[in-house]
Amino acid sequence: xxxxxxxxxxxAADSAIRKEDFDTLIDIYADDAVxxxxxxxxxxxxxxxxxxxxxxxxxxxxxxxxxxxGMKILETGDTALVLARTIVSTPDTPPVSRNATYVFRKNPAxxxxxxxxxxxxxxxFSHQDA
Amino acid sequence: xxxxxxxxxxxAADSAIRKEDFDTLIDIYADDAVxxxxxxxxxxxxxxxxxxxxxxxxxxxxxxxxxxxGMKILETGDTALVLARTIVSTPDTPPVSRNATYVFRKNPAxxxxxxxxxxxxxxxFSHQDA
Numbered sequence: 001x002x003x004x005x006x007x008x009x010x011x012a013a014d015s016a017i018r019k020e021d022f023d024t025l026i027d028i029y030a031d032d033a034v035x036x037x038x039x040x041x042x043x044x045x046x047x048x049x050x051x052x053x054x055x056x057x058x059x060x061x062x063x064x065x066x067x068x069x070g071m072k073i074l075e076t077g078d079t080a081l082v083l084a085r086t087i088v089s090t091p092d093t094p095p096v097s098r099n100a101t102y103v104f105r106k107n108p109a110x111x112x113x114x115x116x117x118x119x120x121x122x123x124x125f126s127h128q129d130a
Numbered sequence: 131x132x133x134x135x136x137x138x139x140x141x142a143a144d145s146a147i148r149k150e151d152f153d154t155l156i157d158i159y160a161d162d163a164v165x166x167x168x169x170x171x172x173x174x175x176x177x178x179x180x181x182x183x184x185x186x187x188x189x190x191x192x193x194x195x196x197x198x199x200g201m202k203i204l205e206t207g208d209t210a211l212v213l214a215r216t217i218v219s220t221p222d223t224p225p226v227s228r229n230a231t232y233v234f235r236k237n238p239a240x241x242x243x244x245x246x247x248x249x250x251x252x253x254x255f256s257h258q259d260a
């Protein structure tokens with residue numbers, strides 16, 4: 001089966017995170033994208049998202065590994081919802097599995113871009129005033 | 131705090147489901163919206179979504195109750211991701227809590243419409259080939 005273009009993008013993003021190739025990573029986001037850094041704290045726009053990933057890389061001693069153990073894509077027109085099993089690990093900690101939710105939009109040139117990156121999914125409820 | 135317009139829409143949709151007011155319900159969806167009827171089976175477009183809700187109402191003996199126990203909205207530009215704790219119940223069965231995921235888009239007139247309605251969230255992984 002052919003891979004969905006969004007699956008390829010997410011694999012490229014995971015690889016860019018592992019290599020700390022932030023130029024490649026940031027290209028996957030729309031100009032006004034929102035990244036949930038941690039529940040209750042968001043980065044908005046490419047500059048903030050890049051800074052957040054640099055800080056995350058440093059926080060994990062430049063050994064962060066992010067992979068998807070499975071992905072479901074619900075798509076209509078130029079909008080797609082991705083439900084993923086995201087595995088986050090470092091050499092020093094046991095892998096953590098997250099039920100991540102991502103929203104992608106197709107731009108007028110036909111390229112998918114990430115507009116909402118919420119790797120925490122419903123964990124947002126455990127951390128806040130919900 | 132003011133309620134987000136999307137929260138009001140979802141409350142109106144839940145009320146419409148309880149009353150089986152399918153005209154009101156279907157107005158909340160975009161023309162090309164996708165509804166996950168059950169993991170692996172989707173309805174696309176207003177006509178299919180309406181039929182699906184009619185079948186769901188009959189399946190639950192016209193006693194279906196849907197409410198949100200909590201909602202988080204991540205919004206950027208004309209796209210919003212909703213993470214909800216959705217409680218589905220009937221008089222004869224214990225309430226079921228679902229980690230629902232909805233995507234809304236703002237149309238050119240400035241009205242939010244549901245484009246992806248996946249009340250099953252990551253339950254999709256338990257039912258399929260992932």
